[in-house]
Amino acid sequence: MQAPTIGGVTVPRGDGTTVVRVRRGSSLTDFADRINANPASLVTVLFHLGEMATATQSLDEDTFRLLGAELGYDVQVVSPEDEERELFEQFDIDIDTGIEDEEDANLQPRPPVVTVMGHVDHGKTRLLDAIRNENVVAAEAGGITQHIGAYQVVKEHEGEERPITFIDTPGHEAFTAMRARGAKVTDIAILVVAADDGVMPQTIEALNHAQAADLPIVVAVNKIDVEGANPAKIRQQLTEYNLVAEEYGGDTMFVDVSAKQGTNIDELLDAVLLTADAALDLRANPDKDARGVAIEANLDRGRGATATVLVQSGTLRVGDAIVAGSAHGRVRAMLDEYGTNVAEATPSRPVQVLGLSSVPRAGDTFVVAPDDRTARQIAERREAADRQASLAKARKRISLEDLNEALAAGKVETLNLILKGDVSGSVEALEDALLQIDVGDEVELRIIDRGVGAITLNNINLAMASDAIIIGFNVRAEGQNAEVAEREGVEIRYYSVIYNAIEEIEAALKGMLKPEFEEVELGTAEIREIFRSSKFGNIAGSIVRSGEIRRGARARITRTGVVVAENVEIAGLRRFKDDVTEVREGYECGINLGSFNDLQIGDLIATYEMREKPRD
Incomplete structure (x- = not known):
């Protein structure tokens, strides 16, 4: 069925229920291929709908929906997750990380992954420092954790050595995206709240991220050694956000700690493990190709592109071909948090990977590919899709x-x-x-x-x-x-x-920004007498009513409230026989308005200047 002619062109038309799936950032040419149309005709249709785009330009979702509604198609933009899934299916790579589809016999316990969240300056870094026994506070500029990292510590719990993985997230509000990403890759959130400061805006924001990701929360009430500390007040404040302490009949564990003194750090780790055992089924299959997330990445002068990755399932080994975002490569070496070489990384293990072709973005997923060629092809496809999506977003x-x-x-x-x-x-x-x-x-x-x-x-x-x-x-x-x-x-x-x-x-x-000007009144004078001068024209004998009258200023003449002249210059100003530059309120003067002579007794002369308004 053909569409009615629009701007002299015909386009194959859908019946309103025909579904057309397009990738993020697709162009009119891609859409034309799906519906067997001429791209040039779609450019014309879009033009008549009041939108302008070329045939090869990446378009956003709204534009596709507008075009689809006009032509009788239900246009669906493929989500990034579906896009990933389709891409890996082409290369026959299993990217499922869930344990639901795994056989129980293949699943083994894995360590909990913990994100430390909270308000800036509430002591998150010092708490991690107390846990890891290494000082990173001194090197930080502005008291902010500028990078995020991942670390693993081992705690003896009920007679068993239990590893716990920690992800550090900065507290400053600019790092919201990092905190949201941290919540997505972790199992438990430790919410750090200072006992002397209370619940702050970023505390609430961190809490929202954790609750949105449906994470169990352990609250670390820090700085209990500081004067004015009131841990009971923190418990009371957090009940407003559905965090009720166990001692109040709730199910959230609160631990009073002092990161500075190292008080109750063991109890905090016990609380994490107890919460993990009670609320979560933390298992994964280590006997398959690894898949996980890039926590952080940077360019090292000696080592090239490096990425800190968290393995979520499978086992990552030195020599594996991997794809992380649009970066690819073969794992040349893996380092733990102490800089020691590691041969393999099992689920929940964070390691720094060397050997990538470029720097992936923090939050990119990584997968092990069958070989280098497949890894490069997947990376190139991902890069092209990301570029198209960003072009559509920027358009x-x-x-x-x-x-x-x-x-x-x-x-x-x-x-x-x-x-x-x-x-x-x-x-x-x-x-x-x-x-x-x-x-x-x-x-x-x-x-x-x-x-x-x-x-x-x-x-x-x-x-x-x-x-x-x-x-x-x-x-x-x-x-x-x-x-x-x-x-x-x-x-x-x-x-x-x-x-x-x-x-x-x-x-x-x-x-x-172009400067904005506002009019500022300088002074007003009332005409009491008019003197005729063959040399200067009419001179207005006036008394200054307010402010001051300055020579050279712009003036407005009003008569019984009606403006009779605008933008007139005060050409001359005299007090008795002396020329003066300004006359103040309460004094009499003679005012010469240059070529403007249409004056009457009782007229009001108001002087003003245009001043630039300061931007808020």
């Missing part, structure tokens, strides 16, 4: 009305940024935070490139071509690259604390 839907308005209003100012950081989690957090800055529709922030590692010559060339500013987060441009940037006038900003970067970029965006 602004331009309607014909919007285009006309944009042309009438003039060019929108754009600030282009290139982000480079030491680890991918920090780059992701910084990107999320910057894209949330909103200073109105007149200026636009675009992140044109992002990456991990030192600032390279390619970054500087891209910045030159696109008038971009480079943001270096814990990384720098060195040697020849720094010289090229300085010679070519490329601005590079260096930061080690995330909120400094956010504040400065927000200030830069506000500086790009």
Whole structure:
């Protein structure tokens, strides 16, 4: 059945229930292949619907839905999870991590994976330090955990050595994405609350992430050794968020700890293991190809691209071909949290993997592929899909009305940024935070490139071509690259604390806004007498009613409340026979308004100036 002619073209039409599945970031050409249509005709149809796009441009979900509704198709955009599943099915790789489909005989107990969450400065890092007995606090800038890591400790529990895996998540609000991701890969959340400070906004946010992921929660009430500590108050406050302590008849374990003094750390680990045994069935099949998540990744000068990965099922071995996001490679070596070489990693074991082709993003899934060639093909497909999805996300839907308005209003100012950081989690957090800055529709922030590692010559060339500013987060441009940037006038900003970067970029965006002016009244004068002068025209003998009248100021003349002249200059100002520059309230003066002579007794002369309004 053919559609009615739209703009001179016909398109095969659905019956309203015909389902068409497209991948994220697909183009009109991809959609045309699915419905056996000419891409050019779809461009025309979209144009008549008030949207403009080329045949090869990545489109967002809303645009596809609009087009589908017009042509009688139910357009469904494939979810990222389904996309992954379809991709791995093509290469005959099993990516199921659930234990439901596994035979009981194949499942073995695995250690619990624990995320430490809470408000900034409530002592999460010091608590992990007390657990791991190694000091990472001193090296941190701005008191924030700039990277996330994973560590495993062993605790003797009921006469048995029990390993526990810990994932550390930063507390600053810019790292929301990291905390959300931390909640997705873990079994139990430890919520750290300072006994002297109470429940804070990020405490609630961390709690929301844990509850949304349906995680059992153990509350560590920290800083009980500090003056003013009130652990009972913390228990009372958290009852409002459905965390009721066991001693109050609830099922949440609260442990009073002091990370600084090392008090009750053993009791906290016992509480974690008791919660794991009571509430969770923590088992996995170690006898298959490994699958898991990249917790963090960075570019090491000596080792190349490295990634801290958490194995969720199977066993990862040195020599395995793996795919992590759009990175691939063969596992050259694996290191534990102490930098010791490890031959294999079983479920819930975090290890640092060496041998990847590039730096994966924090949160990317990794799988073991049959061989290097398959790993490379999967990585390339993933990279292409991600690129299309990001293009669709970045594309602004331009309607014909919007285009006309944009042309009438003039060019929108754009600030282009290139982000480079030491680890991918920090780059992701910084990107999320910057894209949330909103200073109105007149200026636009675009992140044109992002990456991990030192600032390279390619970054500087891209910045030159696109008038971009480079943001270096814990990384720098060195040697020849720094010289090229300085010679070519490329601005590079260096930061080690995330909120400094956010504040400065927000200030830069506000500086790009066109200035807004407001009128400020300087003074008013009432005309009492009019003197005729052959040399100067009419002189208004006046008394200053308010403020002051200045020579050279702009004035407005009103007569019985009606404006009779606007933007008139105070050309001359005299007190008796002397020329003066200003006359204040209560004094008389003679005012010459230049060529404007239509004056009457009783007219009011109001002077004003236009001042730039400060941006909020």
